[in-house]
Amino acid sequence: MPDLSFLLVQALNGLASASSLFIIAAGLTIVFGVTRIVNFAHGSFYMLGAYFGVTLIPRLLEVANSFQMFLVAVLAAAIGVGLIGVVMELVLLRRIYKVPELFQLLATFGVVLAVQDLVLKIWGPLDILGPRAPGLRGAGRHPRPSLSHLRAVPDRHGAAGAGPLVAADAQDPLRRVGAGGDAGPRDGGRARRQPGAAVTGTLFLGAALAGLGGALQTPKLAANPHMDISVIAEAFVVTVVGGMGSVPGAFRRRC
Numbered sequence: 001m002p003d004l005s006f007l008l009v010q011a012l013n014g015l016a017s018a019s020s021l022f023i024i025a026a027g028l029t030i031v032f033g034v035t036r037i038v039n040f041a042h043g044s045f046y047m048l049g050a051y052f053g054v055t056l057i058p059r060l061l062e063v064a065n066s067f068q069m070f071l072v073a074v075l076a077a078a079i080g081v082g083l084i085g086v087v088m089e090l091v092l093l094r095r096i097y098k099v100p101e102l103f104q105l106l107a108t109f110g111v112v113l114a115v116q117d118l119v120l121k122i123w124g125p126l127d128i129l130g131p132r133a134p135g136l137r138g139a140g141r142h143p144r145p146s147l148s149h150l151r152a153v154p155d156r157h158g159a160a161g162a163g164p165l166v167a168a169d170a171q172d173p174l175r176r177v178g179a180g181g182d183a184g185p186r187d188g189g190r191a192r193r194q195p196g197a198a199v200t201g202t203l204f205l206g207a208a209l210a211g212l213g214g215a216l217q218t219p220k221l222a223a224n225p226h227m228d229i230s231v232i233a234e235a236f237v238v239t240v241v242g243g244m245g246s247v248p249g250a251f252r253r254r255c
Contacts, residue, residue, distance in 0.1 A: 020213050024231060025238035027209030032239070034202040037093060037104050041111035043232030045081050045207045048115065049214025050223035051123055052077035054130040057218065061131060070133040078212035085207025089200050112228060119225050130218030 028042045057073040088111060096104050214223075221227075 020216060021231075021234055021238060023216070024210050024213040025235045027206035027213075028235050029239045030202060030209070031206035034199060035093065035097065037097070037108070038101065039206070040105055040108040040232065041088065041115065042206070042210050042235060043228035043230075044112050044115040045085060045210035046214040046231050046235075047119065047223070047225070047228040048084065049077050049081045049211030050130075050218055050221070050227060051119060051128070051214075052080050052211065053215030053218040054128045054223050055123075057130050057215075061134065065134045067133050074212065074215040077215035078208045081211025081214075082204040082208030085203040086200055088207075089203035093203065116225055116228070123223070123225075125225060127222035127224045129222040132219045 024042070024046055027045070028039060031037065031039050031042070053074060056077055057070060060069045060073040060076075063069065092107060092111065093104075096107055214227075
């Protein structure tokens with residue numbers, strides 16, 4: 001019969017996976033709630049966050065080998081992906097807010113194909129695993145985890161704490177757009193008719209959340225060119241079951 005420590009570590013594993021998926025789904029549901037566009041490229045933002053993470057984290061850790069620098073690298077990766085989301089909104093989405101939903105879906109799927117080719121050109125086809133956070137190494141080195149090893153859990157499970165923080169902090173930007181916690185039919189149409197700074201900011205936030213989810217996974221999940229497709233299906237399920245445009249719904253259904 002498994003002992004208490006083993007069950008506790010496994011519970012933390014499940015919580016970390018659920019929180020990471022919520023972070024990704026939160027970005028997807030925020031973008032849909034404000035723009036009413038089903039952004040199929042959201043998985044690509046997640047993948048770019050992972051690749052930015054495995055690129056930035058080792059370089060910044062060479063400057064200062066500390067957990068704080070690890071967090072700086074993760075946040076920098078998320079911000080970089082958020083800026084790419086802004087470019088996509090300005091160049092592509094702003095032109096298709098009023099076209100039928102099928103054309104919107106096809107347009108964002110085109111972004112998926114373009115990002116995959118870009119990733120293969122820059123990073124290649126091989127998996128890339130990022131370094132663990134300094135000072136929190138050691139998880140997974142013991143054949144059987146115990147309570148004494150829980151100090152290493154944050155190294156691979158930082159998303160477990162990040163999920164609730166995102167659930168709380170994502171409400172304020174949505175209220176500024178006028179959508180509240182449920183960015184649904186009340187304001188989505190207005191955002192499509194009047195694209196502006198608020199909508200562009202929403203795309204930045206949604207893309208940054210996807211990038212954050214990808215960067216947080218780098219210590220335990222290798223970045224690879226196919227991770228965008230694998231995560232987008234799960235994110236769509238969480239978003240639909242929780243209520244399209246509802247951040248609290250996505251949080252309740254996943255966590």
